[in-house]
Amino acid sequence: MAADSLRSSQVRVLVRLVNEAHELPEGQGERPRHLLSGMCRILGAEAGACVLECDFKPGGRGGFTAAVLEGWDGAARPALKALQSMGSACNPGIRSLMERPPVPGAVVTALRRELVGDRAWYGAPYVEHYLRPTQLDDSVYSLWWSEVPGVVRGIGLYRGRSECLFDEADRELLHLFHAECGALLGLPEPTEDALGVRLAPRERQTLELLLQGLGDKQIAARLGISRFTVNQYTKTLYRRFGVQSRTALIARLLGSQGRGTGSRARLPAS
Structure with missing residues (x-):
């Protein structure tokens, strides 16, 4: 990640967000919800999810546990339910991440267009039949790889179809957030x-x-x-x-x- 691409204004808001989260009580889910909601606001995302997946690999079952959700109510709910029932690999961006060699202990963050081209993205049944009807489109993903095989902690953020695409600065801010503040999201690794x-x-x-x-x-x-x-x-x-x-x-x-x-x-x- 090229740190010089970070926007200082976004970093300042992120620091305030994390400080606010530390003031909230532990164990009641308020911190994770506040953090995810804040990241969506900072990065202009209409929906976001923090999930735990225990079989994240090609050919895996693809099921995940949704730990924190933002913006998946109403018309967007069927898209989330379809992803849960069909498996994460139905999303071509996530499938591309699944096919990468795991890097235990590392955080990997990528823009949708780095993972899959427009033709494959818009031609995917999940995107065409479930995601696009919600008016959600461009996305950015961040994964923390556990040393337990196939286990990842993931964050996915989505912007609306009428919004501009996520850029390098957006990706780097999400990467910074996940690498430094991931433990606050309520999905700590086993020790x-x-x-x-x-x-x-x-x-x-x-x-x-x-x-x-x-x-x-x-x-x-x-x-x-x-x-x-x-x-x-x-x-x-x-x-x-x-x-x-x-x-x-x-x-x-x-x-x-x-x-x-x-x-x-x-x-x-x-």
């Missing part, structure tokens, strides 16, 4: 200390493959063990983390209260 669970080697291997979205049969083949044994390891993991399903297990890992944007996500130690 060993926060989880307080130590795993045996086979339990750890099973957990790593579960987080990659593999099923029992695939995990058994990968580890050279029976599906019954995989099922036993999975039940043990549920007990260790105090959950009753794979979805809850992932939420438990990703919901642990890691602090700071400089820390790296880690699975529990062996």
